[in-house]
Amino acid sequence: xxxxxxxxxxxxxxxxxxxxxxxxxxxxxxxxxxxxxxxxxxxxxxxxxxxxxxxxxxxxxxxxxxxxxxxxxxxxxxxxxxxxxxxxxxxxxxxxxxxxxxxxxxxxxxxxxxxxxxxxxxxxxxxxxxxxxxxxxxxxxxxxxxxxxxxxxxxxxxxxxxxxxxxxxxxxxxxxxxxxxxxxxxxxxxxxxxxxxxxxxxxxxxxxxxxxxxxxxxxxxxxxxxxxxxxxxxxxxxxxxxxxxxxxxxxxxxxxx
Amino acid sequence: xxxxxxxxxxxxxxxxxxxxxxxxxxxxxxxxxxxxxxxxxxxxxxxxxxxxxxxxxxxxxxxxxxxxxxxxxxxxxxxxxxxxxxxxxxxxxxxxxxxxxxxxxxxxxxxxxxxxxxxxxxxxxxxxxxxxxxxxxxxxxxxxxxxxxxxxxxxxxxxxxxxxxxxxxxxxxxxxxxxxxxxxxxxxxxxxxxxxxxxxxxxxxxxxxxxxxxxxxxxxxxxxxxxxxxxxxxxxxxxxxxxxxxxxxxxxxxxxxxxxxxxxxxxxxxxxxxxxxxxxxxxxxxxxxxxxxxxxxxxxxxxxxxxxxxxx
Numbered sequence: 362x363x364x365x366x367x368x369x370x371x372x373x374x375x376x377x378x379x380x381x382x383x384x385x386x387x388x389x390x391x392x393x394x395x396x397x398x399x400x401x402x403x404x405x406x407x408x409x410x411x412x413x414x415x416x417x418x419x420x421x422x423x424x425x426x427x428x429x430x431x432x433x434x435x436x437x438x439x440x441x442x443x444x445x446x447x448x449x450x451x452x453x454x455x456x457x458x459x460x461x462x463x464x465x466x467x468x469x470x471x472x473x474x475x476x477x478x479x480x481x482x483x484x485x486x487x488x489x490x491x492x493x494x495x496x497x498x499x500x501x502x503x504x505x506x507x508x509x510x511x512x513x514x515x516x517x518x519x520x521x522x523x524x525x526x527x528x529x530x531x532x533x534x535x536x537x538x539x540x541x542x543x544x545x546x547x548x549x550x551x552x553x554x555x556x557x558x559x560x561x562x563x564x565x566x567x568x569x570x571x572x573x574x575x576x577x578x579x580x581x582x583x584x585x586x587x588x589x590x591x592x593x594x595x596x597x598x599x600x601x602x603x604x605x606x607x608x609x610x611x612x613x614x615x616x617x618x
Numbered sequence: 619x620x621x622x623x624x625x626x627x628x629x630x631x632x633x634x635x636x637x638x639x640x641x642x643x644x645x646x647x648x649x650x651x652x653x654x655x656x657x658x659x660x661x662x663x664x665x666x667x668x669x670x671x672x673x674x675x676x677x678x679x680x681x682x683x684x685x686x687x688x689x690x691x692x693x694x695x696x697x698x699x700x701x702x703x704x705x706x707x708x709x710x711x712x713x714x715x716x717x718x719x720x721x722x723x724x725x726x727x728x729x730x731x732x733x734x735x736x737x738x739x740x741x742x743x744x745x746x747x748x749x750x751x752x753x754x755x756x757x758x759x760x761x762x763x764x765x766x767x768x769x770x771x772x773x774x775x776x777x778x779x780x781x782x783x784x785x786x787x788x789x790x791x792x793x794x795x796x797x798x799x800x801x802x803x804x805x806x807x808x809x810x811x812x813x814x815x816x817x818x819x820x821x822x823x824x825x826x827x828x829x830x831x832x833x834x835x836x837x838x839x840x841x842x843x844x845x846x847x848x849x850x851x852x853x854x855x856x857x858x859x860x861x862x863x864x865x866x867x868x869x870x871x872x873x874x875x876x877x878x879x880x881x882x883x884x885x886x887x888x889x890x891x892x893x894x895x896x897x898x899x900x901x902x903x904x905x906x907x908x909x910x911x912x913x914x915x916x917x918x919x920x921x922x923x924x925x926x927x928x929x930x
Contacts, residue, residue: 364730364731365701365730366701366727366728370727371727371728373727374723374724374725374726374727374728375724375727375728377727378713378716378720378721378723378724381716381720382713382715382716385715386715448713451711451712451713452707452709452710453711453712453713455677455711456707456710456711456712456764457711458677459675459677459700459707460700460705460725460728460729461697461700461728461729461730462728463696463697
């Protein structure tokens with residue numbers, strides 16, 4: 362038999378097409394790129410008013426995780442909900458499923474360009490914060506990298522779950538709100554968990570995006586104990602596994618009729 | 619690999635598909651398709667054609683029954699089947715913002731042993747539209763793009779769900795030519811259609827689906843052979859069916875009268891027509907709107923639909 366396709370080859374072909382589409386979707390691109398770059402810095406005066414120094418943090422240590430959090434929420438999660446929903450309603454997903462691509466490859470390949478955008482943005486944000494906010498070099502970069510990667514996979518999987526309950530691209534603006542709002546307020550994106558009352562903070566630690574932000578911030582401060590780091594990793598992993606399971610169980614490949 | 623000419627490439631037994639709401643779209647059907655054969659599933663909208671084809675393509679798990687495509691279960695052994703099949707869904711599914719060429723290139727990256735995209739686009743007459751975005755294609759062009767992608771991997775088995783819906787007469791003929799050429803080259807083709815002439819012209823064998831069951835199956839000639847021929851005409855004012863020679867003697871097996879219009883059904887078309895015309899000649903009667911036609915797939919099709927209605 363002539364040469365069979367490989368998962369990498371199939372993923373690459375799909376990701377390349379999706380990258381072209383991302384470049385042509387001005388609205389998605391604008392939300393995905395601009396919000397994470399602009400929004401956190403508009404928070405600057407607000408952060409300046411917080412007693413961040415007292416908790417052993419600096420403005421940079423609040424703003425960088427916030428910016429990466431926004432990149433994950435808007436650049437990856439919200440953007441992907443729109444992409445998955447559009448592809449399903451255009452019957453693209455159904456058509457792809459008739460071919461050699463496996464289900465996971467279809468969802469993964471579709472998410473790759475957005476995920477790569479998220480990584481590039483995070484790198485730009487790190488560079489920007491280092492230069493503009495006098496952010497020191499990270500003490501435990503491996504924790505930050507792990508946090509970011511887990512965050513990307515988790516956000517992609519949660520986007521697929523959200524797309525399952527999103528009927529049209531327009532309604533994606535509503536269906537994405539719960540996760541975005543909860544994460545922004547209670548996962549340490551805008552307000553560091555360190556500044557919340559202890560009892561509230563210990564509940565908020567269990568939210569999906571909290572361990573991601575904790576790991577990224579901890580990667581810079583280097584103050585996470587092994588126990589805390591493992592706890593955050595376990596929480597993030599648990600949410601990711603749960604989301605992936607939910608995708609396998611509930612994802613819709615065709616429009617409802 | 620078994621290359622026996624008479625090998626059954628598709629085998630279906632006792633197939634059922636029940637949707638979540640409890641609707642039973644496919645109610646226990648069975649058929650088989652040999653290598654290098656064009657097999658048509660014919661039926662009205664809602665007969666269960668697409669529901670059946672989607673199961674053959676491996677898009678869903680059957681509620682009951684067994685399917686073998688190239689010797690494998692298309693749903694559970696997807697990886698073994700997919701590299702050898704090509705699929706064209708009833709409604710395409712391509713990102714509207716990609717160009718024809720970008721779409722074909724993407725698809726080529728996901729097909730084992732893909733031919734150069736340009737080659738298949740040329741085959742379906744889209745060679746000059748490669749730079750056009752999918753959203754700007756006409757409905758017919760979109761169908762042809764879909765067909766091109768189904769052909770990319772030189773599949774052994776081709777599933778075409780209503781391949782010519784939305785095409786103009788010329789486009790339809792081109793597609794028929796292409797399907798015939800593929801069949802002659804050894805490709806097995808399973809297609810659905812609600813165009814009777816398409817099935818009659820193109821299919822080596824066919825099955826007429828009606829309400830989720832196979833109502834008739836065989837070669838087009840076999841399916842039509844069981845059907846009566848038809849004679850219809852209008853009697854002039856003052857004449858009635860009773861004025862005709864005894865119908866049974868003409869070999870007529872059934873008749874209907876609607877106002878002055880008379881329809882006769884017969885399995886002996888020449889005898890019935892001769893008897894009728896001889897009578898008209900002698901009586902000096904002009905049979906207006908005279909229409910004499912031998913059995914066709916259309917008759918078979920309408921006959922099946924009518925029979926089921928009476929039975930219901």
